[in-house]
Amino acid sequence: xxxxxxxxxxxxxxxxxxxxxxxxxxxxxxxxxxxxxxxxxxxxxxxxxxxxxxxxxxxxxxxxxxxxxxxxxxxxxxxxxxxxxxxxxxxxxxxxxxxxxxxxxxxxxxxxxxxxxxxxxxxxxxxxxxxxxxxxxxxxxxxxxxxxxxxxxxxxxxxxxxxxxxxxxxxxxxxxxxxxxxxxxxxxxxxxxxxxxxxxxxxxxxxxxxxxxxxxxxxxxxxxxxxxxxxxxxxxxxxxxxxxxxxxxxxxxxxxxxxxxxxxxxxxxxxxxxxxxxxxxxxxxxxxxxxxxxxxxxxxxxxxxxxxxxxxxxxxxxxxxxxxxxxxxxxxxxxxxxxxxxxxxxxxxxxxxxxxxxxxxxxxxxxxxxxxxxxxxxxxxxxxxxxxxxxxxxxxxxxxxxxxxxxxxxxxxxxxxxxxxxxxxxxxxxxxxxxxxxxxxxxxxxxxxxxxxxxxxxxxxxxxxxxxxxxxxxxxxxxxxxxxxxxxxxxxxxxxxxxxxxxxxxxxxxxxxxxxxxxxxxxxxxxxxxxxxxxxxxxxxxxxxxxxxxxxxxxxxxxxxxxxxxxxxxxxxxxxxxxxxx
RNA sequence: CGGGGCGUGGCUCAGCCUGGUAGAGCACCUGGUUCGGGACCAGGGGGUCGGAGGUUCAAAUCCUCUCGCCCCGACCA
Numbered sequence: 001x002x003x004x005x006x007x008x009x010x011x012x013x014x015x016x017x018x019x020x021x022x023x024x025x026x027x028x029x030x031x032x033x034x035x036x037x038x039x040x041x042x043x044x045x046x047x048x049x050x051x052x053x054x055x056x057x058x059x060x061x062x063x064x065x066x067x068x069x070x071x072x073x074x075x076x077x078x079x080x081x082x083x084x085x086x087x088x089x090x091x092x093x094x095x096x097x098x099x100x101x102x103x104x105x106x107x108x109x110x111x112x113x114x115x116x117x118x119x120x121x122x123x124x125x126x127x128x129x130x131x132x133x134x135x136x137x138x139x140x141x142x143x144x145x146x147x148x149x150x151x152x153x154x155x156x157x158x159x160x161x162x163x164x165x166x167x168x169x170x171x172x173x174x175x176x177x178x179x180x181x182x183x184x185x186x187x188x189x190x191x192x193x194x195x196x197x198x199x200x201x202x203x204x205x206x207x208x209x210x211x212x213x214x215x216x217x218x219x220x221x222x223x224x225x226x227x228x229x230x231x232x233x234x235x236x237x238x239x240x241x242x243x244x245x246x247x248x249x250x251x252x253x254x255x256x257x258x259x260x261x262x263x264x265x266x267x268x269x270x271x272x273x274x275x276x277x278x279x280x281x282x283x284x285x286x287x288x289x290x291x292x293x294x295x296x297x298x299x300x301x302x303x304x305x306x307x308x309x310x311x312x313x314x315x316x317x318x319x320x321x322x323x324x325x326x327x328x329x330x331x332x333x334x335x336x337x338x339x340x341x342x343x344x345x346x347x348x349x350x351x352x353x354x355x356x357x358x359x360x361x362x363x364x365x366x367x368x369x370x371x372x373x374x375x376x377x378x379x380x381x382x383x384x385x386x387x388x389x390x391x392x393x394x395x396x397x398x399x400x401x402x403x404x405x406x407x408x409x410x411x412x413x414x415x416x417x418x419x420x421x422x423x424x425x426x427x428x429x430x431x432x433x434x435x436x437x438x439x440x441x442x443x444x445x446x447x448x449x450x451x452x453x454x455x456x457x458x459x460x461x462x463x464x465x466x467x468x469x470x471x472x473x474x475x476x477x478x479x480x481x482x483x484x485x486x487x488x489x490x491x492x493x494x495x496x497x498x499x500x501x502x503x504x505x506x507x508x509x510x511x512x513x514x515x516x517x518x519x520x521x522x523x524x525x526x527x528x529x530x531x532x533x534x535x536x537x538x539x540x541x542x543x544x545x546x547x548x549x550x551x552x553x554x555x556x557x558x559x560x561x562x563x564x565x566x567x568x569x570x571x572x573x574x575x576x577x578x579x580x581x582x
Numbered sequence: 583c584g585g586g587g588c589g590u591g592g593c594u595c596a597g598c599c600u601g602g603u604a605g606a607g608c609a610c611c612u613g614g615u616u617c618g619g620g621a622c623c624a625g626g627g628g629g630u631c632g633g634a635g636g637u638u639c640a641a642a643u644c645c646u647c648u649c650g651c652c653c654c655g656a657c658c659a
Contacts, residue, residue, distance in 0.1 A: 013608065013620065014594050018652045038651065143583085146653080263659060283658055304658095311657060327583095328658050342659040373659080400657095474619095492618055527619035534619090545618065 001511045002485070004520040008045055011532050021216040023467035024148025026476045030536040032484075039145025039153035046536060047463075049484035051156065054188060054462050055135055057481060058158045061184045065176045066131030066160055071113045073137055077103035079112040082436045094139045094153075106139035111432045111454055114161040118450065119438040125165045128440065128450060129173055133160030135459070147216060149460040150420065156459040163433075163450045165442060170427055170451045174206070177425045177455045181210055185422065188462050189479030191469060192422065195221050198234035198315045199426060210423035210457075212465035217420040222401050226412035234315030237397060238414055239406030243277050245368040246382075254348055254381045254389050256374055263343030265308045268380055272371060279308030279371045280364060280384065282345040284334050285317075287324040287357070301337055302326065305347055305386075306361040308371075310399040320359055320396045338375070346373030346381060347390040359394045360386060420468070422461045428452040467537070470559065475535035477558040480579055485518040486510075487575065488538045492526040492545040503544040506553065506571050513572040515579075534558065540579065542571075 008031075015025035027033045032047030043051055059068065080086035086093075086105075094106040107113065114132060122130070138157045145151050162173035178194065185192045190212055197209040209232055211221050222236035223229065231237075249255060262268045269276045283304040288297050302321055304312060317326070331342035339351045350356075364370070364386050372384040386392055403416040432438075433449045442448045467476045480486045487510060491503035500521075507519045518538060520529050526545070533541045543554040547565065555566045555578060566574045 010592085012593060017594070018588085020653075035651090143656095144653095265659090281659080285658085314657085327656085331659070334659070345659060490618095495617090525617055525619085525621065527617090527621085530619045532620085543618075 001507050001517045001519050004518060005522045009532075009536070010044070011535055019148060021147045021150065021468065022471045022476070023150065023216065023464040026467055026471060026535070026537075027148055027464070030475060032537075033149065039142055039151065041149060041152060041154075046484040050463055050478065050482055050537070051459060053482045053484075054459050055156070055158075057187050058135060058184055058457060058459065061180045061187070062133050062158065062160065065180055066133045066162075069114075069132050069134045070136060071107070071110050071134055073107050073139070075105050075107050075113060077105065079116050079436075080105060083112050083115070083432055084435055085112070091143070092141050094141050107136075108138055108140045109157075109454075109456075110134070110136075110159055111161065111428070111452075112436070115432040115436045115438055115452070118161075118163050118433070119436050122163060122438065122440050122450065124440055125442045125448075128163055128165045129169055130163045131160055131173060131176070132163075133158060133455075147464075149464045150216060151218065152460065158457040158459065160455045162453040162455070163438075164453075165440070165448070165450060167451060170453055174425060174427055174453050177453070178208065181423050181425065181455075181457065184457065185210060185462070188466060188482050189470075190422070190462065190466055192465075193221070193223065193230050193419075195223065195419075196231035196235050197424065198232055198319070205427050205429055207424065207426040209421045211419035212422055212461075212469065213417050213419045214465060214468040215418055216464075216468045217418040219419050219421055220416055221419045222403075222414045222416050224407035224410060224412055224414055227407060227410040229407050229409045229414075231401075233400055233416065234313060236401040236414075237408045238401035239408055239411055240363060241406070243275075243367070246274060246278050246370075248369050248383055250383070252369075252383055254383050256376075256379050257371075257382055258378060259380045260378045262378075262380075268371065269308065272380075272382075274371060276308035278369075280305050280347070280367075281308050281310075282347065282373055283312060284329040284338070284342075284345060285326045286329050286333065287321050287326040289322075289324045300355065300357065301329070302357045302359065303345075303350070303353075304359050304361065304398060305364060305372075306399060307363045307367075310361065310363060312398055313400045316396070316398050317359075320394075320398060321357065340373075340375035341377045344373040344376060344379065346375050347384065347386070348372070348375070348381060350375055357394070358392075359396050359398065360392045361398045362395050363399055365395060420461055420465045421458070422465055423455075423457040425455040426453060428454050474531070476537045477539055478537045479582065480539050483537055483539050484516075485538045486515040486579065487540040487542060488518045488520055488533045488536075489542045489544060490520045490526070490529045490533055492529075492543060494521060494523050499544055499548050502548045502553070502568055506542060506544065506568060509572045510575055513576065515575070539582070540575070542566075542575075 010031040012029045015029050019025040031044055033041045033043055035041055093108055096104050135158045137154055139154050142153050145153050164170040164173055192210050192212045194208045195211050197207045199207050220233035222231055222233055259268050262271055265276050265279055265281055269279055285302045286299050287302050288299045334342045368385045370384045372381050374381045404413050407414050430449050433452050438450055439447045440450055466478055470477050489503050489507045491499050494500055507517050511517045539558050541556040551568050552565045554563050556563045
């Protein structure tokens with residue numbers, strides 16, 4: 001039992017002015033966290049208790065499939081050079097030097113260090129499969145930390161890594177993680193969804209993200225209520241309605257039309273009386289990559305053609321250009337490289353396209369008589385038909401799927417909603433094992449590369465997304481499994497001896513029954529204690545007040561505000577039956 | 583990286599435009615009255631106004647630089 005009067009639980013009436021999302025406001029107001037710097041937080045007593053509860057659930061479940069390690073947070077440059085990610089990670093990596101000038105970094109993930117162990121230690125297929133995990137701090141110098149604990153620069157992650165002899169065995173390790181993740185998030189009381197995901201900087205093939213839908217989220221997820229299809233927008237595809245192409249005008253060949261001063265899709269479409277869907281737009285980018293030998297940055301132009309009303313999906317684009325970094329070209333660059341005014345770029349007769357990568361979005365496949373830029377100031381072209389009027393070497397799916405478009409599996413309308421990513425599982429394949437030289441002997445005595453998976457859970461995000469899902473104007477409520485306490489006992493008047501001894505007795509009985517009990521013995525008015533109790537996320541409250549003379553107390557469920565009178569005699573049994581109903 | 587906003591007791595903010603030597607509410611301490619949904623009265627402690635430089639007789643206030651924090655954008659011809 002913990003006595004509030006002796007604890008440090010600095011609750012605030014008002015949220016800090018710069019807090020925007022519910023979890024940030026309430027974590028601060030409830031005295032869970034305090035900010036030290038942008039994206040860097042201290043966890044106080046209640047916050048640390050909830051974190052520990054979550055961590056224990058994660059550990060219990062992970063122990064059913066893997067073994068817990070603890071790796072260093074500080075890494076030598078060499079292991080990151082070995083995987084090629086010392087440069088890939090760029091400014092997101094915290095870097096430092098030791099006293100003799102050697103480069104070090106703070107671990108933002110641990111593929112390299114785990115693979116280093118595997119490389120040195122694993123020798124035989126008989127040692128496989130292995131699943132190694134840890135629960136540890138990660139450091140990422142985010143360009144924009146935000147929303148309290150939702151996007152931070154130091155956070156706690158459960159990360160695990162599997163090593164298997166072949167792809168079939170990896171499937172097993174992957175599935176084990178998928179199932180364990182579901183159990184973990186179920187126990188934490190989250191409503192979540194597993195969605196297909198883009199692999200990003202981790203590399204690899206298949207991956208799923210575990211998402212919690214909330215407006216505070218930064219990811220967009222497309223999902224289908226009819227068949228269960230769900231994918232991050234970075235990966236999601238959709239079926240498009242068939243667009244009726246325009247009829248050919250004139251001789252059917254590309255035809256110049258004057259579009260004086262019109263540079264945007266909307267202006268041109270409106271002016272010509274067509275839909276943006278009948279247009280194609282031209283996007284010009286500069287892709288850059290660092291030459292591994294010389295260390296020089298090499299820039300190359302990339303042009304993308306898309307349907308006028310579609311948006312480029314940067315994740316898909318990044319994949320299409322082999323993971324290079326990219327940025328939109330400035331108008332001056334466009335004019336310099338393509339001799340065409342920005343705003344009038346188009347597919348036909350662009351000058352200087354040698355060495356330019358041209359990618360066409362698959363939504364333009366089979367389309368005819370589109371309107372496109374003419375590469376000439378104040379002019380567009382009609383009757384532009386891909387493959388007839390200009391060659392297409394690269395088709396790719398580059399567009400964002402949108403709400404209302406057809407599910408790729410069943411055709412029902414897709415929903416698109418914001419979500420927070422709480423977990424991510426990847427089939428990494430051979431990327432790290434190969435680049436870092438991990439090898440084992442198979443049963444034929446042949447040297448083979450083990451295949452890897454990597455799997456992460458953001459501990460703080462379990463807490464924040466739980467709060468985002470379960471809060472009201474007075475505070476938030478967590479499921480007992482992750483709440484800092486199961487129940488708070490509130491004697492309404494501490495100077496009433498009978499009332500206090502009843503409260504003490506109840507607190508002790510509940511504690512003896514195995515519950516985490518917070519006893520609010522502060523000399524405060526009842527109203528103050530009720531407000532605080534509502535704020536701090538504890539799922540149950542027992543008010544010990546006047547009804548003590550009748551042998552009764554009030555048992556209040558925080559989430560619904562339901563209150564029931566309960567006999568003091570047998571309170572532990574009563575509480576047990578109530579809490580087990582959740 | 584671009585744009586915007588904000589830095590004044592622990593918290594929320596006023597004062598700044600129009601320079602004259604810092605204020606409210608909450609929180610905190612003492613005493614009293616209260617005591618089931620953030621009480622009231624009285625008294626009290628606490629602030630180099632983010633930092634540096636400048637203008638001025640005088641700077642929280644005006645100017646320059648700088649640091650920090652928050653938000654938006656990084657979707658585009």
